[in-house]
Each structure stands twice: as C-alpha cells, then as structure tokens.
Amino acid sequence: MTNLNVTLSRRGLFKTIPIAAAVPSAASMFITGAAKAQEAEETGFTICDNCNQMPMCGIKFQKQGNTIVSVGNWKEHQQKLLCNKALATLQRLYNPNRLLYPMKRTNPKGSDDPGFVRCSWEEALGMIAANLKAIREKYGPESVLFFCGDPKEPRPAVMRLARHFGSWHYATESSVACRKGSMLAEELTFGVEYSGGGCGLKTKSYLVIATNGAWSKPHGWLNGVRAAKKRGVKIVVVDVRRTKTAELADVHLQPRQGTDAALAAGVCRVLFEEGLYNKEFCDKWVHGVEEYRNYCKQFTPEKTEELTGVPANLVVEAAHIYAQGPGSFALTSQSLSHSTNGVNNTRAWLCVPVILGYVDIPGGALFGVGPEGYICHDNGLTKEFVDYKWFQSHKKDRLDKDFVPVWNYTQVQFNPNKLPEWVKEGKLKAFCGFGFNVMIWPQPDVYAEAIKNMDFAFATDYFYRDISHKNLDLILPAAMNYERYAPFATFGNKVAVRKPVKPLGEAKEDWWIAFQIGALVADPKDFFDGDPVKACDSVLQKWGTTYAEAQKNLPNMTVVKAQKQEPLKYEKGLLRHDGQPGFETPSGKIELVSEITKKFNLGTYPEYQQPMQPTAQYPLKVINGTRAPYITHSKVRSDSPYSLEIEPMSTIDINPKDAAARGIKEGDKIVLKNQNGECHGKARVSIIVPPGLVGMQYGWRGNQNSQVLIPRTFDKLSGYAPYFETCVEITKEA
Ligand SMILES: Nc1nc2c(c(=O)[nH]1)N[C@H]1C(S)=C(S)[C@@H](COP(=O)(O)OP(=O)(O)OC[C@H]3O[C@@H](n4cnc5c(=O)[nH]c(N)nc54)[C@H](O)[C@@H]3O)O[C@H]1N2
Ligand SMILES: Nc1nc2c(c(=O)[nH]1)N[C@H]1C(S)=C(S)[C@@H](COP(=O)(O)OP(=O)(O)OC[C@H]3O[C@@H](n4cnc5c(=O)[nH]c(N)nc54)[C@H](O)[C@@H]3O)O[C@H]1N2
Numbered sequence: 090m091t092n093l094n095v096t097l098s099r100r101g102l103f104k105t106i107p108i109a110a111a112v113p114s115a116a117s118m119f120i121t122g123a124a125k126a127q128e129a130e131e132t133g134f135t136i137c138d139n140c141n142q143m144p145m146c147g148i149k150f151q152k153q154g155n156t157i158v159s160v161g162n163w164k165e166h167q168q169k170l171l172c173n174k175a176l177a178t179l180q181r182l183y184n185p186n187r188l189l190y191p192m193k194r195t196n197p198k199g200s201d202d203p204g205f206v207r208c209s210w211e212e213a214l215g216m217i218a219a220n221l222k223a224i225r226e227k228y229g230p231e232s233v234l235f236f237c238g239d240p241k242e243p244r245p246a247v248m249r250l251a252r253h254f255g256s257w258h259y260a261t262e263s264s265v266a267c268r269k270g271s272m273l274a275e276e277l278t279f280g281v282e283y284s285g286g287g288c289g290l291k292t293k294s295y296l297v298i299a300t301n302g303a304w305s306k307p308h309g310w311l312n313g314v315r316a317a318k319k320r321g322v323k324i325v326v327v328d329v330r331r332t333k334t335a336e337l338a339d340v341h342l343q344p345r346q347g348t349d350a351a352l353a354a355g356v357c358r359v360l361f362e363e364g365l366y367n368k369e370f371c372d373k374w375v376h377g378v379e380e381y382r383n384y385c386k387q388f389t390p391e392k393t394e395e396l397t398g399v400p401a402n403l404v405v406e407a408a409h410i411y412a413q414g415p416g417s418f419a420l421t422s423q424s425l426s427h428s429t430n431g432v433n434n435t436r437a438w439l440c441v442p443v444i445l446g447y448v449d450i451p452g453g454a455l456f457g458v459g460p461e462g463y464i465c466h467d468n469g470l471t472k473e474f475v476d477y478k479w480f481q482s483h484k485k486d487r488l489d490k491d492f493v494p495v496w497n498y499t500q501v502q503f504n505p506n507k508l509p510e511w512v513k514e515g516k517l518k519a520f521c522g523f524g525f526n527v528m529i530w531p532q533p534d535v536y537a538e539a540i541k542n543m544d545f546a547f548a549t550d551y552f553y554r555d556i557s558h559k560n561l562d563l564i565l566p567a568a569m570n571y572e573r574y575a576p577f578a579t580f581g582n583k584v585a586v587r588k589p590v591k592p593l594g595e596a597k598e599d600w601w602i603a604f605q606i607g608a609l610v611a612d613p614k615d616f617f618d619g620d621p622v623k624a625c626d627s628v629l630q631k632w633g634t635t636y637a638e639a640q641k642n643l644p645n646m647t648v649v650k651a652q653k654q655e656p657l658k659y660e661k662g663l664l665r666h667d668g669q670p671g672f673e674t675p676s677g678k679i680e681l682v683s684e685i686t687k688k689f690n691l692g693t694y695p696e697y698q699q700p701m702q703p704t705a706q707y708p709l710k711v712i713n714g715t716r717a718p719y720i721t722h723s724k725v726r727s728d729s730p731y732s733l734e735i736e737p738m739s740t741i742d743i744n745p746k747d748a749a750a751r752g753i754k755e756g757d758k759i760v761l762k763n764q765n766g767e768c769h770g771k772a773r774v775s776i777i778v779p780p781g782l783v784g785m786q787y788g789w790r791g792n793q794n795s796q797v798l799i800p801r802t803f804d805k806l807s808g809y810a811p812y813f814e815t816c817v818e819i820t821k822e823a
C-alpha cells in the first residue's frame with residue numbers, strides 16, 4: 090500500500106520519542122473540541138493549499154476554541170468553489186501522523202532507522218545556523234542550496250533568506266519541473282509570462298492547448314468554457330487525450346505525444362498560405378515572421394498528418410475556426426513542457442495566436458496586471474521583497490550556466506536537475522528544503538543519495554516522509570494553511586488575508602522559520618523581527634493597506650492600488666521597462682525567432698523534433714503525470730485518507746484495443762516496464778487514451794512509483810525531464 094512507508098516510518102519515529110513528548114493525536118484534538126461543545130462557534134478564514142498553492146481558493150471555517158469544526162466556501166472570495174481536495178484539508182490538519190515537533194537524527198546517515206528524536210526549536214535553529222555558517226566559511230555561500238518543493242507559499246521568505254545568506258543557488262519545484270517550462274516559452278516569445286486566459290464577451294474563438302482545466306483547475310474554469318460555448322464561442326482543443334475539456338470542442342486535435350511543434354506549424358502554414366494571418370500586426374510587432382513562415386511551408390496538411398497523426402482536414406478546419414477571431418487561448422500546461430522538445434512545442438503553439446494578432450486585444454487574452462512590483466507569490470511576491478536585481482546579477486555565477494544556458498540567462502531561479510552531479514563534484518554542500526520531495530525527480534533514488542552525501546541537510550514539512558527525509562539531519566514541523574498568516578493572496582487589485590487558528594504542537598509558519606534562520610546567519614534587521622505579518626505589511630503598505638486593515642474588511646477582500654487593466658499595452662509602452670512601445674525581448678517585438686536561443690546556438694524558431702519513439706520491446710507511450718480531479722501529486726493520499734477511499738492505488742488508463750491485445754481487463758493488476766525500471770498499478774480500460782497511449786498520475790510510492798521509468802534526459806532549453814515521453818510495455822501481474 091502506498092502510505093505504508095509513511096505509516097511504518099512514523100511508527101519507527103515515535104518509538105524514539107519519550108512518552109512525555111508524545112504528540113497529541115487527532116482523536117484527542119476532537120475530544121477537546123467535543124468537550125467545548127457549548128463554546129460559541131467563531132468564523133475564521135484561510136486559503137487552500139492542497140493543489141499547488143497557486144489558485145489560492147478561499148476557505149471559510151467555523152472553530153470552537155482553537156479547534157476547527159467545519160470548512161466551506163468563502164463566498165466573498167475570488168475563488169470560492171472548493172473541491173474535494175480543499176475539504177480534505179481538515180482531515181490533513183488533524184491527521185495523527187502530523188509532524189508537530191522539531192526532530193533531529195541520532196543515527197548515522199544511511200542507517201535504516203535514522204533515530205529521530207524530538208528537540209527544541211532553540212537547539213534546531215542553533216544547529217542550522219552553526220552548520221550553515223561553517224559551510225559558508227569553508228566553501229562559500231553558494232555551496233548552500235535553498236529549495237522549495239511544490240509549496241509556493243514559503244517561497245518569498247525562503248528566497249529572501251537565500252539572498253541575505255548570500256547564495257544564488259535558490260531553486261524550486263518550478264525550476265525542476267511544472268509550468269515554468271511553458272513560461273520560459275512565453276518569455277522567449279513575449280518577453281514576459283503570458284499564458285492566455287479565459288473568454289470575454291467579445292471572444293469568438295478559443296484555443297485550449299494541452300490543458301485539462303476540467304480536472305486541474307476545478308475552481309470554475311470549466312464553467313467558464315461551458316458558458317463561452319453557449320454564447321457561440323468556437324473551441325479548438327489540442328490534447329493527446331479525449332478529456333472532459335476536449336469533449337466540449339468544435340474541433341479536437343489529438344496529436345501523438347510530443348509532436349506539437351509539427352502540428353502548430355501545420356496550423357500556421359494554413360494561416361500563412363491562405364492569407365488568414367494578420368499581416369499588419371506581424372509587420373509591426375512580430376520578429377522572425379518570414380523565417381518561420383518559410384519553415385512552416387514543409388508542414389502541408391498531409392505531412393502534418395503523417396508526423397502527428399491528426400487528420401489533414403482537421404488541421405485545416407482548426408485553422409479556419411480559430412481565424413474567426415477575436416480569439417483567446419489557454420496554455421496553463423505542465424505536460425507540454427515535460428518532454429525533450431517541450432519548450433519548443435510550447436513556443437510553436439504560441440505562434441498561432443501571435444500571427445493572428447490575438448495579443449492583448451479585447452476578446453483575446455490580456456497580459457496580467459497587478460499592484461506595484463507584484464510578481465506572484467511563487468516568484469517571490471514582489472521584486473523588491475526578494476531583491477530580484479541581486480539574483481539577476483549572479484545568474485552567470487550559477488552552476489546551471491553550462492547545463493541550460495537559456496534558462497540560466499532568462500531565469501532568476503537555479504535549475505537543480507544536475508544536483509547529483511554537482512554534489513559529486515563537491516560544489517553543493519548543504520541543503521535547506523521547505524516542502525521538499527525527492528519524488529519530484531526522475532530516478533528519485535539518485536537525488537536522495539545526493540542529499541544524503543551533503544554535509545548538512547534539513548527540511549520543513551507537514552509530515553515526516555521516509556523517502557525524502559530519512560537522511561536529513563533535521564526535520565521541522567511546518568504550520569498548515571489554517572495556522573499561518575503568510576502569504577496573503579492577490580487577485581488583480583484585490584487581496585485576501587487570513588484569520589487563522591494557533592498551530593498544533595510546536596509547528597511554525599515557514600516564513601517564521603526562514604526569518605529565524607535568517608536572523609541567525611545574516612543581518613537580523615532584514616527579517617522583520619521574525620514576524621510574518623510585519624513581512625506582509627512591508628508589501629501591503631506600499632499597496633495602500635495593512636494586514637490588520639484587511640482583516641477588518643473580512644469576509645470581503647481588500648482593494649489595493651494597482652495598475653488598471655487595459656488592452657493593447659504594448660502600444661502604450663506598458664510592457665517594457667523603458668516605457669517604450671513594444672515587448673521586453675531583445676528585438677523589442679514578439680519573437681518567433683528567439684534572439685536568446687540564437688545567442689546560445691540553441692536554435693532560432695520553434696523547430697519540430699521527433700519525440701522518443703515506441704519500439705517493438707516498449708510499444709506504448711506513457712504520459713506520466715496527468716492530473717486527476719481528486720488528488721495532488723504524491724502527498725494527498727496518505728495525508729487525507731479520504732482521498733485514498735476515492736482511489737486506493739495507482740490507476741492506469743489503457744485503451745480497450747491495447748488492453749485486449751494483452752489480455753488485460755478493467756481492474757486487473759498490471760506492471761509497466763522499460764529499460765529504466767518497473768512499476769505496478771491497476772488497469773482502467775478507457776477511451777480517454779487512444780491506442781498506443783497510456784495515461785496515469787504520478788506520485789504513488791513503493792512499487793507503484795512511476796518515476797523510476799523516466800530517464801534523466803533533459804530538454805536543452807528548460808532542463809526539464811521527459812515525464813510525458815517515456816515508452817513502456819505493460820503486462821498483467823503474474
Ligand atoms: N512523473 C512526473 N513527475 C512530476 C510531474 C508529473 O506530472 N509527472 N509533475 C511535476 C510538477 S508540475 C510538480 S508541481 C511536482 C510536484 O512537486 P512536489 O514538490 O513533489 O509536490 P508535493 O508532493 O505536492 O509536495 C512536496 C512536499 O511539500 C509538503 N508541503 C505541502 N505544503 C507545504 C507547506 O506549505 N510547507 C511545507 N514546509 N511543506 C509543505 C508536502 O507534505 C510534501 O511532502 O512534480 C513534478 N514531477
Ligand atoms: N486536481 C489536481 N489539480 C492540480 C494538480 C493536481 O495534482 N491535482 N496539480 C497542479 C499542478 S502542480 C499543475 S503543474 C497543474 C497542471 O495542469 P495541466 O497541465 O492542465 O494538467 P495535466 O493533466 O498534467 O495536463 C493537461 C493535458 O495535457 C495533455 N497532454 C499531455 N502530453 C501532451 C502533448 O504532448 N501534447 C498535447 N497537445 N497534449 C498533451 C494531457 O492529456 C492532459 O489532458 O495542475 C494543478 N492542478
């Protein structure tokens with residue numbers, strides 16, 4: 090069973106804790122609640138963090154004393170629809186396996202039993218400070234890697250800690266994987282992130298690119314698409330699977346995995362050859378149109394069909410439909426960037442709305458605006474808060490410079506995917522992880538071994554997780570979403586703050602932990618007296634409010650000073666740092682030919698490259714990581730057993746033809762195997778995947794861990810692993 094690891098190792102963990110220090114169990118928490126049944130209920134507010142801490146959906150809860158008794162929709166909040174994952178956070182909060190005290194190891198690294206015992210915060214923080222200072226002294230500050238996993242909320246505080254400690258090796262899950270690969274494509278093209286958006290009243294056509302928002306964005310995205318369809322908006326969906334979203338499409342383009350650069354070029358060819366593209370816009374605002382147009386010439390509908398599997402007539406029809414603009418698009422995909430030519434596949438799709446001139450126009454997708462300096466909490470909240478300039482000035486000092494030069498040149502976050510190699514070379518000596526998970530990587534054991542071999546390593550988390558934590562020196566209890574103040578959530582010109590409860594045990598906010606460490610290893614005056622609320626105020630005050638003021642406005646969100654949303658910002662000089670019209674790219678225009686990839690001899694326009702091909706031995710392509718509506722990554726299942734009731738083990742979608750050819754029936758236990766390893770799961774025979782394609786989530790542990798199948802081959806632009814490109818054979822379990 091998948092959560093066996095966790096449960097067993099927790100038991101091992103608690104054996105070493107003196108009885109007096111034993112953690113209060115969930116049962117006792119509820120008893121406290123019940124005993125106080127007469128106590129009046131009070132209302133509290135927080136932000137859900139159970140999918141990837143990005144949508145920041147609002148939760149309103151009722152509490153008795155310090156015990157939360159119910160959770161529900163916060164109807165004044167921007168994202169008010171809660172899904173099962175949000176409701177499951179209550180079960181997570183009172184999970185008896187929660188990590189509630191700082192723990193230090195007592196057995197040598199590599200021991201089966203790390204012998205973790207409880208220690209005080211003072212001892213834990215002292216140990217961290219002493220080790221980090223000694224390592225900085227001996228090997229330089231850059232030998233310490235600061236890392237946040239998928240949790241995005243700790244990031245501003247951790248990035249600030251890295252900056253003041255003096256290490257430019259600050260990395261996150263987004264520089265390992267996730268959507269920053271698509272964002273890199275957006276930045277190369279537009280100079281800034283621009284992933285499209287929804288449909289406005291003027292929208293006539295909508296292009297949904299490798300995004301199954303029906304499941305990955307449960308807070309109303311699909312309702313928006315349905316409403317647009319009712320208004321007559323024509324919808325083109327590009328997805329290798331027949332998703333809920335694809336079922337709404339007027340045209341569903343269903344390419345073979347990883348062939349998107351050819352398909353997009355095929356669509357662009359139709360638009361160019363038939364004169365449907367916006368020549369005036371291209372002449373004025375787009376760089377490299379002629380080169381790309383020439384490149385597209387070879388992608389005739391027939392050739393495109395041959396390369397991608399999409400029928401030639403559908404390529405033409407999709408182009409015609411989408412050309413009836415104004416058109417909007419949505420590209421929130423992680424899966425497109427998780428293959429060896431991922432960034433170029435993404436760039437190629439961006440060319441379609443670009444050559445039609447659907448950029449920042451009414452009815453199209455508008456560039457995002459927000460309060461001054463705002464860069465979203467996953468990037469650091471504001472440029473000033475994390476000192477972007479300093480990180481930018483040290484890009485050339487980073488270890489990823491030769492590994493992924495384009496990434497290094499454009500991104501302030503370090504790409505740590507060669508961690509094992511850099512540790513072996515003695516270049517990284519200490520690891521500070523906040524919500525860190527080795528399961529994020531292909532071949533997780535290789536990364537776990539690297540972290541074991543560092544001189545010092547600690548992490549903060551909600552739970553002790555054997556596979557990631559067993560070789561750490563220290564593991565620290567992080568307060569959960571109901572128990573913390575920072576960060577607040579931002580939506581355009583509105584912010585939402587929280588009214589939390591007190592943390593259980595000795596759990597502390599990640600921001601508090603980062604600031605305490607900061608005050609010990611750097612100048613304390615940069616860390617707000619260790620107070621997350623004061624840190625939030627340093628930003629909110631510039632936007633014209635304070636945390637306390639915003640709390641007074643609850644349940645309403647607070648309006649702050651922000652740039653006003655308006656179309657055609659590039660004409661008015663609102664997209665460039667120098668206030669000139671145009672885009673923040675080297676050419677000042679939207680770049681179909683990237684002057685940045687060119688500079689590093691890594692190509693010009695987004696070229697098609699054949700993805701890894703199935704072989705006689707491994708004839709099925711597995712897209713390993715598509716999102717299911719009720720589960721997130723590797724964490725949710727054991728944290729909220731309620732999720733395990735929905736899906737108790739790894740479920741693998743296989744087309745009826747492929748299943749029949751292998752004697753596999755619905756519910757059979759199956760084994761996926763390739764040259765890298767094998768993993769187990771249960772078959773779901775479904776036409777959601779076409780023949781030759783297998784779909785599955787990732788994140789199951791033990792013998793269901795699919796990360797072992799993925800090779801450590803990386804996209805040359807983003808450095809991301811090909812999670813969606815691997816080939817396997819499947820057999821029925823003996
Ligand atoms: N094969 C394959 N691999 C993938 C992907 C895929 O699709 N396929 N997807 C990639 C993508 S897009 C992502 S986002 C990553 C997933 O990224 P991971 O980092 O693997 O994400 P999680 O498992 O959600 O969370 C990591 C840890 O953070 C802890 N945690 C959660 N919230 C907090 C918090 O607020 N504070 C602290 N201190 N800890 C917290 C959790 O308990 C968990 O142990 O995986 C990537 N890897
Ligand atoms: N319920 C739930 N929601 C989540 C998460 C979760 O774990 N659970 N995780 C969050 C995170 S961290 C992320 S990054 C996002 C991801 O959000 P999304 O990227 O929207 O989610 P996915 O399901 O990974 O991928 C979208 C679609 O891309 C298709 N696809 C795969 N490969 C290709 C290809 O080569 N070409 C084309 N055209 N299509 C392809 C897949 O079939 C899938 O339907 O979701 C977030 N939301």
Ligand SMILES: [Mo]
Nearest residue numbers: 141267268423
């Ligand atoms: Mo992600």
